Amino acid sequence: MLRNPRPGEQQPQPTAPVPAHAVRFATPVVTTPGIVIIAAWLGRLLATLALLPIRFPVASVAVVASVAIWWALGWPAVAVAVSVVDVALLVWWRRWPDSFRRFVALRALAAWRWVWVYRRHWQPVLVVAGLAESYQERRYLPRIRRVTCTAWSDRVRVTLVAGTAPADVEQRVAELAHGFGAPSCRVTVRGPRDVVLEFPRRDLLATPLAALDVAESAGEVDLSALPVGQQEDGQPWHLRLHGTHVLTIGVTGSGKGAVIWSAIRAMLPALTDGTAQVWAIDPKRMELSYGRPLFAAYADTGETALELLESAVAVMHERAARYAGTRRGHTPSVDDPFIVVVVDEVAFLTAYHPDRDVRRRAENALATLTSQGRSVGLAVLAALQDPRKEVLNLRNLFPDKIALRLDEASQVDMVLGEGARDRGANAHLIDPDLPGVAFVRMEGTPAPVRVRAAYVSDGDIDHMTATHTSAISATPDGSATDSATPGGSADAGDA
Structure with missing residues (x-):
């Protein structure tokens, strides 16, 4: 409380309050035990192995059959079986090329493209393209359900993250095309959270087309x-x-x-x-x-x-x-x-x-x-x-x-x-x-x-x-x- 000054005495100045220091909160850092990380890796490995027969049934059967023949008859029998299969595939390819392309070549190509192109680059491409969503410090990405190949393109069937719409993907088709090395990308909606991304592998329209034949009648x-x-x-x-x-x-x-x-x-x-x-x-x-x-x-x-x-x-x-x-x-x-x-x-x-x-x-x-x-x-x-x-x-x-x-x-x-x-x-x-x-x-x-x-x-x-x-x-x-x-x-x- 300030009193009235006496004659000739200066009025004392009030002192400014000292500001309180800002309170800092630090997020506690919890080190994940190594056993938990190893268990998570093993869980992913087991899940992948369990899904292999579903994703690649022919390859899985071939591996199991090869192991069984080796166990029962030895390596020479495995070599003979592989040779017989190779000859059969060669005859199939030469005699029925269309069915061979459909049931063997394109499926093998789809498996290769799924592993080497899309699975390998999926996370970095989608994160950079802005299609990754975050919730409670966890990152969510659209999930690849299946990859199929035609003579000219790859069709990647994708399940979207809940809460997103196909329009979000349609606005990023240029980024997706460049990210996966394709000339373009098209989006087809099949149902709720179910879309297909189509990536051409080559341009079939690069060669001029001659005038088409006229109908007979x-x-x-x-x-x-x-x-x-x-x-x-x-x-x-x-x-x-x-x-x-x-x-x-x-x-x-x-x-x-x-x-x-x-x-x-x-x-x-x-x-x-x-x-x-x-x-x-x-x-x-x-x-x-x-x-x-x-x-x-x-x-x-x-x-x-x-x-x-x-x-x-x-x-x-x-x-x-x-x-x-x-x-x-x-x-x-x-x-x-x-x-x-x-x-x-x-x-x-x-x-x-x-x-x-x-x-x-x-x-x-x-x-x-x-x-x-x-x-x-x-x-x-x-x-x-x-x-x-x-x-x-x-x-x-x-x-x-x-x-x-x-x-x-x-x-x-x-x-x-x-x-x-x-x-x-x-x-x-x-x-x-x-x-x-x-x-x-x-x-x-x-x-x-x-x-x-x-x-x-x-x-x-x-x-x-x-x-x-x-x-x-x-x-x-x-x-x-x-x-x-x-x-x-x-x-x-x-x-």
């Missing part, structure tokens, strides 16, 4: 599964046109023409007998004009293209009125052929044409066709370079989309939908020396598939026009007339 043409190229797993790539619409987007030189011409080539017998037609719009006058005799209708200016589109809309409305109340689907025939409206550089009609009225009417016609045409046998196959909304705001009306090489990473999700790049569709990283390579996202399948379209050369197109012609030529009002000559197809605005 129209009866062999499946308009809902046209062979146009190859998937990255070596299987044929089939493009569906009947019952859908397809949008192809890629920069100049990415291979849009390969997709278009491969689809036309696959339809050739149907074009010849009149059960299918191609109405072509070619603003550049370079890509599609080379095969003009194959088309029932052709347009190369903004005005004639608009007439062709509005003619297609008229055909659509006429069929819809005729089908109303009697049928719900379309079956291709000569009287009602399947019509594919191929629009190269569709942005010319929707964004770049100088006449605003032409742009508006063309966009309305395309919107009408893509929203109502597929049920009555009309499909739109469009191609453009720039996927932005201000260039084409009808992207969502195309159920099936093809992303060839793109300029920017953000454009991948614009074309293939949200999350496509996270699932491994790196269309912006496609090598410029691989034209025709693309990622495809079909209606109802969220996982994009990497493919390559076959290359149809000028010589192939010359042969196509010489041996196949469109059986029917369309007029601007939507009616059809028989073509008398191979060059009988007419411009949509010439009549």
